[in-house]
Amino acid sequence: MNITVVRSGGFAGIRRTWRVVVNDESSAAVDEWLHIVDACPWSDAVDLDGDGVPDRFVFVVTVEALPLESASTSQLHATLPESRVVGPWRQLIDRVQASDRADT
């Protein structure tokens, strides 16, 4: 399973990507990530784009190669403005960024 966070906009307008490849061999690791992924309201945030607030970020979150037994689809995708990055979205994005930073 891969989770990608693309952040665009912001004052700098610099596009940055964070990515984590979850080891599918480790069911503990997969479960931990799925716990957060499943908590995010994906259908509410498919195509939100920006919120019209100058210089705030826009996030695109993509989950690929989801374990099939856990979902009806193998891919999830959401676009959301920074003001909507709260709760589980916030947890997911923070965690992907932190894991990617730790890797490099």
Add this chain to the structure above:
Amino acid sequence: MRCTIVPPYLLSRLARLDEAGLGGVAAAAHQTLMQTEPLRETRQAVAPRAAPPSTASPRPERTISDAGGREVLPGSVVRREGGPESGDAAVDEAYDGLGATHALFADAFERSSIDGRGLGLDATVHYGSRYDNAFWDGERMVFGDGDGEVFRRFTLSLSVIGHELSHGVTQYSSALEYQGQSGALNESVSDVFGALVEQHSRGQAASEASWLIGEELFTDMVEGAALRSMKAPGTAYNDDILGVDPQPAHMRDFVDTRDDNGGVHINSGIPNRAFFLVADALGGYAWQRAGRIWYDTITAGGLEPRATFVQFARATVEAARARFGATSAELDAVQRAWASVGVEL
């Protein structure tokens, strides 16, 4: 800190205007000149035009709050108008930057604060943890401390502070929708006035200015001079991690993207360069002629919320004609600038 001499070209230009019988224009230009810092001391010597009712507050009314590393607004107030320096660099930079921004709009454009009615200027610093951004939330400016790896704290750059407050000016004058071309114009207007705040504060003529936005923000680890270059969009940085500055300088390179609200921070390079070309052609202090035209454009009330580059360009042409005349160097510079960046009038 401020310029203390009157640019000679302006005095001779004013004299020429009077000879040409354009008394009204000369008087208006003279009035603009009188509002700028350099002539403050001699202001009493000339009969000033009565101040419009909106210029009620000649002084800013600043309030700086500290979010303490949390993403909660407004945070707690740490410095108010007239209060002593706090000793916290971010607080004092924000305070001074708000003052410099207020000074540009008051002195160059006779505008009282961002709404033209003396609205208090509020800012929050130390927003979030490692927060790589600054933004205008509709009521206040918000500044992060940066992650320390790519970005330093955002209050370090006066052009950034001026940029954020100018989003407020745009909101109260021509509410350009923050998406696509109108969003890129909204961004460009903020870069234009952000750069002018810095130039006005330093007393720099157009030829002396860097025309860079956010020159102080990158750490030493980044290969780059600034976030954006108005003079040469696309050249501000070229870094292993951040990539190459994606800004176009001409319509043929306009970037179609869904990122960034439709590339608002990317395609702003085109109108940014147009402004630079006008300022460069006219010389002297950019806020006095090029800046005046752009200010007139956003405050004249003729811009649609979804204005395109072409519509905005036409509005600047009208503003230049109205203020400086149909045969003026200003009008000529504006028309040439848009042609050079590929915006067909």
